[in-house]
Amino acid sequence: LALVRHGESQNNVKESTGSEVVYWRERDPDPALTDRGMQQAELLAKHLADPVKSQFLGMHPLSELWCSPVKRAMQTIQPLSRTPVVRTNGPYYGKDRSGKPLLGGSAAYRDASQNQKMSCYSNSLADGEERYGILKPIVKTLAYEEGGLYHADISVVANAESGKDEVVFNKYDVVAGLSKRQMTEEFPGYVTDQTDGPPITEHGWYVAADPQSARESEHLTLARAYEFATMLKDRARHNFQETQSKPGGLPIKAENILLVAHYDFIAHLLNALLHHDTIFKEKPSKKMKLPSPADPESKLGYWRHFNTAVTVVDICGEDGKVDVVRSNVIDHLAEDPNMVSGFPLGYYSFS
Secondary structure, three states, X not given: OEEEEOOOEHHHHHHOOOOHHHHHHHOOXXXXXXXXXXXXHHHHHHHHOOOOOOHHHOOOOEOEEEEOOOHHHHHHHHHHHOOOEEEOOOOEEOEOOOOOEOOOOHHHHEOOOOOOEOOOOOOOOOOOHHHEEOOXXXXXXXXXXXXXXXXXXXEEEXXXXXXXXXXXXXXXXXXXXXXXXXXXXXXXXXXXXXXXXXXXXXXXXXXXXXXXXXXXXXXXXXXXXXXXXXXXXXXXXXHHHHXXXXXXXXXXXXXXXXXXXXXXXXXXXXXXXXXXXXXXXXXXXXXXXXXXXXXXXXXXXXXXXXXXXXXXXXXXXXXXOEEEEEEEXXXXXXXXXXXXXXXXXXXXXXX
8 A cells, every 4th residue: 555645735835834824814625736746746657657666665566546535635646547557457466477376485586487586576467568557546535634624714813922923713614525526527537436435426525524513623533544444454354365265365366556645644544554453452433532643642653744755555464464665755756856845854833
């Protein structure tokens, strides 16, 4: 699973001013990418389309493209959705270059002549132009950013002690997000009926989980991240069990999925994937107390991601364990440091 933070958005630019007042006065509930954000997305697509330059992500062949239902994520994955990539159009069965199944162990890394080991990053399918094709993004409505979609009605008041202006939140109003028609018009070809979450309708897709507040609480975000993690692990287990149910139990069935989402959601999802089975003996629910990086006693951390940075994890279908393969990778931006944007590596706060 490759987790990609969206490209630079208009709100990211407002955040980068360091002014809470500027950010909340000018914040867009569903912002578009900036010009730099669009360039980042184009560079990412070009990088992923080259199986040599991007080989150390270990994501070839790609099985599916997923994205959050918000505009900036859908825009980020758009260049990749138009770019031929090494693909499988679904689960694939590991094979070496001779077409023989990968049986695991050191034998999996030997070529057809059995006299030398292949790189573990070698292509899983036979070489040839037929390996390349277009993948259409699947919109996942559980993958939106912490807080949800909302408009904040604010007041700015002067703090007599600090002498600084402060933001006071009066109320939050739900923003429904792009409707199915709008998605079809702005992002033709995107798949909108496999959401694994709330449906996308002609009225939009976002409905506040808490009827008392349009702005999603951190607790509800954590519950959503754990729900998404459960779905991913169940999917991996299903692939493994389906493989084992066949005579011989091999070759191993696998998927390489790329998801474009958001800074906080990716951090919560990574924590959920890594700690899910060790923290909970039952399926997490919204009523449970879920661990948060914001808790002083928590050992969970925030995962740093620049805009369009890639983090790759491997979910084992046999036992649900998760390995981090790469983290916060921006190889596609290496030739131009001015293309790098997003939160600094330290903790971010308004001054």
